[in-house]
Amino acid sequence: MTTMTDASVREFKMPDVGEGLTEAEILKWYVQPGDTVTDGQVVCEVETAKAAVELPIPYDGVVRELRFPEGTTVDVGTAIITVAVAGAAAPEAPEAPAEQQRAEPAPAAEEPKPEGRQPVLVGYGVATSSTKRRPRKGPQADVPGPAQAIQAELNGHGATLAEKPRPLAKPPVRKLAKDLGVDLASVTPSGPDGVITREDVHAAAAPSAAEPAAQAPTAAPAPAAPAAAPTAAAPAASYDTARETRVPVKGVRKATAQAMVGSAFTAPHVTEFVTVDVTRTMRLVEELKQDKDMQGLRVNPLLLIAKALLVAIKRNPEINASWDEANQEIVLKHYVNLGIAAATPRGLIVPNIKDAHDKTLPQLAEALGELVTTAREGKTSPAAMQGGTVTITNVGVFGVDTGTPLLNPGESAILAVGAIKLQPWVHKGKVKPRQVTTLALSFDHRLVDGELGSKVLADVAAILEQPKRLITWG
Numbered sequence: 001m002t003t004m005t006d007a008s009v010r011e012f013k014m015p016d017v018g019e020g021l022t023e024a025e026i027l028k029w030y031v032q033p034g035d036t037v038t039d040g041q042v043v044c045e046v047e048t049a050k051a052a053v054e055l056p057i058p059y060d061g062v063v064r065e066l067r068f069p070e071g072t073t074v075d076v077g078t079a080i081i082t083v084a085v086a087g088a089a090a091p092e093a094p095e096a097p098a099e100q101q102r103a104e105p106a107p108a109a110e111e112p113k114p115e116g117r118q119p120v121l122v123g124y125g126v127a128t129s130s131t132k133r134r135p136r137k138g139p140q141a142d143v144p145g146p147a148q149a150i151q152a153e154l155n156g157h158g159a160t161l162a163e164k165p166r167p168l169a170k171p172p173v174r175k176l177a178k179d180l181g182v183d184l185a186s187v188t189p190s191g192p193d194g195v196i197t198r199e200d201v202h203a204a205a206a207p208s209a210a211e212p213a214a215q216a217p218t219a220a221p222a223p224a225a226p227a228a229a230p231t232a233a234a235p236a237a238s239y240d241t242a243r244e245t246r247v248p249v250k251g252v253r254k255a256t257a258q259a260m261v262g263s264a265f266t267a268p269h270v271t272e273f274v275t276v277d278v279t280r281t282m283r284l285v286e287e288l289k290q291d292k293d294m295q296g297l298r299v300n301p302l303l304l305i306a307k308a309l310l311v312a313i314k315r316n317p318e319i320n321a322s323w324d325e326a327n328q329e330i331v332l333k334h335y336v337n338l339g340i341a342a343a344t345p346r347g348l349i350v351p352n353i354k355d356a357h358d359k360t361l362p363q364l365a366e367a368l369g370e371l372v373t374t375a376r377e378g379k380t381s382p383a384a385m386q387g388g389t390v391t392i393t394n395v396g397v398f399g400v401d402t403g404t405p406l407l408n409p410g411e412s413a414i415l416a417v418g419a420i421k422l423q424p425w426v427h428k429g430k431v432k433p434r435q436v437t438t439l440a441l442s443f444d445h446r447l448v449d450g451e452l453g454s455k456v457l458a459d460v461a462a463i464l465e466q467p468k469r470l471i472t473w474g
Contacts, residue, residue, distance in 0.1 A: 012055075037063060182201050184201075273439065281467050302368065352389075
């Protein structure tokens, strides 16, 4: 995604990875001003709400400037780096990031219309029609006018109409300042590289909140009025950086929060529980580890639990559906994209195994192994987290007995697996130590009745108690 700014310098814009995302955070720059780059070379790594992605530059040249420092959240379509294309004169000295020096808008030329897909991401491209999904944030004109400059400033990407440096602040901080009525140009920054923080905005808002308190005795003779004003400013003044740390909500955490709130207040959840003896399943796991057909594959209880759920879905296909609110329809899925909730350093993600219902046990084991490895390395692609139909979350790895899991948006059911523990259990009329776990199935009660949900959970439990049912039922 590029724009020609003059005859020799191109702007590379934050691309749309094709998943409907509107912003991404720059995690790391791999180049600096003055470096030579080639077509396809990775110049930076960005984190969207769904994945960390490396961005390759689509042409040869010399880096002219980096528009944003690491850690900045940038809207899709915003120029992040400029490159003097091959054949142009290289800059005399590396320039600092434009956040520190850009004082007036550069002359803009008409952006060439793309034909087909552009090589903006490995495995992705921007379709010609992709711009139709999201309206532009400013007027599109050949010559920038006052309206464009104002809109660019509101979006946090342009210079002000007055020729002075734009205050440096992340979008959430800008929104906070707008909500509190604080002019960022009047705020003294305390963050690194002159970046304005939330605390700076709160500090700037505190004096303005105190002014009515000083004027209150002359405006209203009532003695209670002055006492109420300091209370309004208390939240900003009470924030103690030595005792509290505020972490911006962004990336995976932001996406997870939005998804869970949407799920909790959209789909009426019902959760059912069953405790089951899985001793025979655990024995089968140990036997499969010695099987030559499973050599080199990840064999664990989760593998057989996943297979058990797939068999239960085959016996009760109505569970594999979604609710289409817009069309007032229940969408029955004739495929199973099995999601596996994974706790990663970036947060909770739910990649899924495409067409898991068609896979043999070795193929399912291989897919699970690749999914877990990719998630731990932080390389899960956005596409791998799209299109899930049913999910498994294994809370047992944390020693937890069970839980009431929330549905992944767009899905009808999620199975939580608790810790497998040695417990006293009545087996063949005698109390014996057996390996026992608790399963919890949450489902969307709009399209899954209690009977259907109960049948699915009971089938999963029955298979784990007698794993030979994988053959007789499968």
